[in-house]
Amino acid sequence: MRAVSLPDELRAVVRDYLAGRPGASWREFARDVGVAGLLVPEECGGAGCGPAEMAAVAEELGRVLSPHPFLQSAVMAVEAAVACGASDLLAALADGSSTATVVLPGDGGLRLADGLLTGVVPYALEGELVLLYVGDALVEAVPTRREPYRTMDESRPLTRLTFENVPVRRLGDGASHARVRDLGIAALAAEQVGGAERCLEMAVEHAGRRHQFGRPIGSFQAIKHKLADVLLLVESARSAAGAAAVDGVFAAIAGSYCTEAYLTAAGENIQVHGGIGVTWEHPAHRYLKRATSDAQLFGPPQAHRARLAAHVFGDPVPLVP
Template identity: 70%
Template sequence: MTLSDELGAVVRAYLADRPDATWQAFARDVGVAGLLVPERYGGAGCGPREAAAVAEELGRALSPHPFLQSAVMAVGALMADGDGAARARLLPELASGAATATVVLPGDGDLLLEGDLLLEGDRLSGAVPYALEGEVVLAYAGGHLVEAVPTRRAAYPTVDETRPLVRLAFDRAPVRLLGPGTSWARVRDLGIAALAAEQTGGAARCLEMATEYARSRRQFGRPIGSFQAIKHKLADVLLLVESARSAAHAAAHAAAHAAAESAESAESAAEPAAEPDVFAAVAGSYCAEAYLTAAGENIQVHGGIGVTWEHPAHRYLKRAASDAQLLGPPQAHRARLAPHVFGEA
């Protein structure tokens, strides 16, 4: 059993035993908040593969914990673009769970987590319509990574209550310049890899729920799972889940390899160069659609009970729908892949 497998098993057991645990308790008991934080800053010094294992279990449980934005993207941004002072000040707080952070990315309209921000000297203006919830706001603006306190912060109502979003506004808010903002695409791809793992976990749980129901629900004197139509549905979803897991693992592996290359590790010299943007785009496209399909088929297999508020099936469908937009819809990821498939022309 690998470290990732062991970590996933620990997280699954913890979430089953303490589903209402706070982020601070989760960070203290399991150490997930500091998973990607180097040991010198109080973290575990693990990599994207281990983060993917945790993310898959969080997605399976529909956990509201801020792992994606704080433990993955914020830590990734500070490690990629933050200077030594910023890392020393922020990473220990994030690693202990004492603080959470969110990241606002630049973009071209495909990401929810982006803003129309203008950096003038040490003042930030503009708005972020949708951002993941986090106490510390890190933003890529004006070619820099900055830390800013929003002038206004308001909860954004959404059908998916398991993934809280907020609106942020900055009115010439003072900022701390943390470092150059040159690695935002790497931070985005790291987030996509973790999100893809979450989506895989959610899709796998939908398959489990549908299979359990198909075994126990009886019609015409036999389990509905014995009917060919149900068998085909479940077989198709199984193929989607296993393919999504492969895509998510490949994205995490590519992200880990890219991090190793940037640190000039010995491992990178022994392996062929990976393209994290390509693997992230494949995972972002495939895993989002696999989760949507799995969540929809779970409701179909459950029939009438599947569309009631009492059954959790609708919560997975809502998470699947919101996740499919969070770091870019599937079509945006395929557009990123097009030049690699068809050439620049």
């Protein structure tokens, strides 16, 4: 008998929890399952897990289009805090009592002078604490204003952050931004795999139930081929996502491939469902919206392929933006 791995056990626990308590808050989720401190070192009050466990949780969150801030808080903010040794921040993040978001270089027009931060971050993932890479530093600052957007994908809220001569708390240097970005891409890729897999499941279920000309539409060759193609995309995306946390090359591969796989799976799910798939009542449109917004979160697939060009062809485009 094959032993059950920790990621598989964690995946099952998270899936059961999300199914049984779909309205649970982030703090309840963190308390009951411990996902907020998944990547936090044990000596700082966390579980001390790694990329495989992170991917398992992210995949399950992606399956249900969860709004929980796992990506920005439990992955990116934790990685940034670990890199600079901010133990107090790690403790707050580990138990879910605080959430955080990370602003990467180039995500906003910011200026840090004499310990005061000025500028605007046009689009930021939601988080109570704001960590920003500005110049050669990682700082924490309280925005002067937060302006939430009404976004197409309501399952992943975005906010405009304004800073007007705000004093900052310097956490460390900015050298960790590349690793934080790549880990974020890896977590997003796992989410995309979960969403794409759920789209495939919905399409297969519908193809088995829906009858035309006296038989299930899933028995028609055109539908079979469509579903087989999506299955190949999902499994290939899972392989890409699994390697994404290794380094920038694999993160760029996952950022490109998983994004396009999710977009295709979400679109084909709607095609298989036909008319019902484009109605407001059916969840298919919500997955297409998430896939579309995900395609811009760390840059479109073309941007990830441009990063790969530097590695493959010696192009001047850097692997780390």
